[in-house]
Amino acid sequence: MKAIIPAAGLGTRFLPETKTIPKELLPVINKPVLQYVVEEANAAPGVSSSVIVNSPNKPLIEEYFLRDVELESTLKERGKDQLAELIQYVGDIKLSFIYQHAPLGLGHAVYTASSVTNNEPFYVLLADVIVPDHSILPKLYEVSQVHNNCSVIAVIKVSNDEISRFGIVGGTFAEKLNAQGKLEARPSLYTKGEEYEVGSVWKLDTMVEKPTKEDAPSNLAIFGRYLLSPRVMDILSHTQKGAGGEIQLTDALIELLEDEEMYALVIDPHEGYDTGTVANLIAANVSMAKRDPQLFASLTEQLKSQE
Numbered sequence: 001m002k003a004i005i006p007a008a009g010l011g012t013r014f015l016p017e018t019k020t021i022p023k024e025l026l027p028v029i030n031k032p033v034l035q036y037v038v039e040e041a042n043a044a045p046g047v048s049s050s051v052i053v054n055s056p057n058k059p060l061i062e063e064y065f066l067r068d069v070e071l072e073s074t075l076k077e078r079g080k081d082q083l084a085e086l087i088q089y090v091g092d093i094k095l096s097f098i099y100q101h102a103p104l105g106l107g108h109a110v111y112t113a114s115s116v117t118n119n120e121p122f123y124v125l126l127a128d129v130i131v132p133d134h135s136i137l138p139k140l141y142e143v144s145q146v147h148n149n150c151s152v153i154a155v156i157k158v159s160n161d162e163i164s165r166f167g168i169v170g171g172t173f174a175e176k177l178n179a180q181g182k183l184e185a186r187p188s189l190y191t192k193g194e195e196y197e198v199g200s201v202w203k204l205d206t207m208v209e210k211p212t213k214e215d216a217p218s219n220l221a222i223f224g225r226y227l228l229s230p231r232v233m234d235i236l237s238h239t240q241k242g243a244g245g246e247i248q249l250t251d252a253l254i255e256l257l258e259d260e261e262m263y264a265l266v267i268d269p270h271e272g273y274d275t276g277t278v279a280n281l282i283a284a285n286v287s288m289a290k291r292d293p294q295l296f297a298s299l300t301e302q303l304k305s306q307e
């Protein structure tokens, strides 16, 4: 089973930096955003390897993941064995590349990888979000397993003002994923709002890409982690341009709902960090720095000294 990671976007929000450095290679602490995403993908249940959908204009991405034997031996000569191992590890990460030759949308990017998914279910991970604890994909897998390998997508609760930035799902609150990661039936009596709590699982019947708040079927937004059935690739082969003039993955999923069951799992937005805007990338760096007491102490000290 493959994990598809679309990474062919222009990165306009980070220009002029992204004139040469792809946004997927921008760092969170000392590691490119994309490395976090590939590591998460490769650790997911059932994954044999990750496939990055790249643009031919971003060769630095491929270069980053190549072995650099010269650098490794220089580091070793200088007694920096740990760094040499780190560099070797990056070059050994299991992944392959496929090229999207025109920026025609997320659905088109995913379809570009159809030649390697072998008619099996596949994950899609949007590279804007990092999930350092790798906690989301195993939960999608559990829900999918219980429901005959159906498609499952991660969703978060958003406010009315945020709705138009996302794909929004609609359906009924069906089950709950408990703290042990096992599915339980939805309580027959539940308090209003419980359907939006972390762990709630919805059986979907509709989906809209970037709706107005009036047209949104719920406040549940697609988060950027999907486990999809192979039928999605068949559908993408004929999906037409939709919102924003792009071939939308959401539109293929709407068509999938006519043939197959699909579920959405409400996740805690704090399980991931969005890195898709300048402010969010800085915030993600600060949040990740907090996990390293020494680094965070040094950062806090420097910020205080600037006050």
Ligand code: G1P
Binding pocket: 106, 126, 128, 165, 166, 167, 168, 209, 221, 222, 223, 224, 248, 249, 250
């Ligand atoms: C994409 C998806 C959208 C999803 C969003 C999550 O949109 O099309 O359904 O909610 O990612 O970040 P994009 O942000 O690429 O416009």
